[in-house]
Amino acid sequence: MTDQFGREINYARISVTDRCNLRCRYCMPECGVKKISHAEILSLEEILRVAEIFSRLGIRKIRLTGGEPLLRKNLPTLVRALKNLSGIEQVTLTTNGVLLKNFSAELIAAGLDGINLSLDTLDEKIFSELTRRKLFGNVLEGLQTVLGARLSLKINCVPLRGVNDGEILRLASWTEKNFIKVRFIELMPIGCAWSSGLRGIPTAEIFSTLEKNFGALVPVREKNSLQGPAKYFRPKNFVGQIGFIDALEHKFCGECNRIRLTAEGFLKTCLSFDAGLDVKKILRAGDGDEEIAEKIRDAIYRKPREHFFSGTTNFQMYQVGG
Numbered sequence: 001m002t003d004q005f006g007r008e009i010n011y012a013r014i015s016v017t018d019r020c021n022l023r024c025r026y027c028m029p030e031c032g033v034k035k036i037s038h039a040e041i042l043s044l045e046e047i048l049r050v051a052e053i054f055s056r057l058g059i060r061k062i063r064l065t066g067g068e069p070l071l072r073k074n075l076p077t078l079v080r081a082l083k084n085l086s087g088i089e090q091v092t093l094t095t096n097g098v099l100l101k102n103f104s105a106e107l108i109a110a111g112l113d114g115i116n117l118s119l120d121t122l123d124e125k126i127f128s129e130l131t132r133r134k135l136f137g138n139v140l141e142g143l144q145t146v147l148g149a150r151l152s153l154k155i156n157c158v159p160l161r162g163v164n165d166g167e168i169l170r171l172a173s174w175t176e177k178n179f180i181k182v183r184f185i186e187l188m189p190i191g192c193a194w195s196s197g198l199r200g201i202p203t204a205e206i207f208s209t210l211e212k213n214f215g216a217l218v219p220v221r222e223k224n225s226l227q228g229p230a231k232y233f234r235p236k237n238f239v240g241q242i243g244f245i246d247a248l249e250h251k252f253c254g255e256c257n258r259i260r261l262t263a264e265g266f267l268k269t270c271l272s273f274d275a276g277l278d279v280k281k282i283l284r285a286g287d288g289d290e291e292i293a294e295k296i297r298d299a300i301y302r303k304p305r306e307h308f309f310s311g312t313t314n315f316q317m318y319q320v321g322g
């Protein structure tokens, strides 16, 4: 379906939990998050029902996220069920990778199309400082289990001044011999990122560092209406791609194709506003699928034109899944 500004909305990010086994300084407070009772979180059946309604409204891609989605029980079962929905062409996962080795085989067997692995550093010490957990080895083991698997693999890195600057070339150079995408995402001033004192590094600066080291970055043009906001490039003779998500300097709101569903069942139609719909409430009030679809259609239609990142949302990144 299209919204009031004529944008085709075909991509839903579904958060399955807001708990996490890491405490990344720019995302989550050290003490973790307020515990939400199991009953307040959408059940897998409810998620599936909403996803089926989404698919009728034109959603073609679903990304499961969190918190850390692999903490949610029976995630491979959900992946398999989502893959069986008619109209859903892609089901992908964003994960920190800590539990990946335990589930990668099941997820691949369930038909998962892609994994975005968040990895800001290849240095164990920086990893522990940034995530406040000593779990770097688990992430590397998890990564090994999906390198070379038949799914799309993207590594996401948030460059932070004075923290992982030195890691940018190391991460990007993985794309020389591996058919993966390494993406650099600008730090967004949401939630803990405000108070952490951390500062992001602008995309233009990273771009120029990479060009100085690898030579010209050649744009890769992809004609895929399900593609997100990343712009991809490839240095000469590299097999993988390097992507940039330039959320601050160059807004991509004009091309935004996405909606987000929080683990508590709130449909959020823009990252930086609280606009949307309490889907859990209408699901549990006993509304029929047609009524729910109408309300969701109306909420999507009213999706805000653009984000501002100026304290306009009360949601945290671990609630909306990135």
Ligand code: SAM
Pocket (backbone or CB within 6 Å): 020, 026, 027, 065, 066, 067, 068, 069, 094, 095, 096, 116, 117, 118, 156, 158, 185, 186, 187, 188, 189, 190, 193, 317, 318, 320, 321, 322
């Ligand atoms: N726990 C999973 C993970 O880390 O991949 C999924 C949820 S996490 C919120 C999704 C993505 O959001 C991660 O890649 C993380 O780096 C990114 N993220 C969190 N806070 C951010 C911020 N303030 N600015 C930019 N990206 C952020």
Ligand code: SF4
Pocket (backbone or CB within 6 Å): 020, 021, 022, 023, 024, 027, 028, 066, 067, 068, 096, 118, 317, 318
């Ligand atoms: Fe957890 Fe992901 Fe947030 Fe890090 S970025 S604290 S892994 S939800």
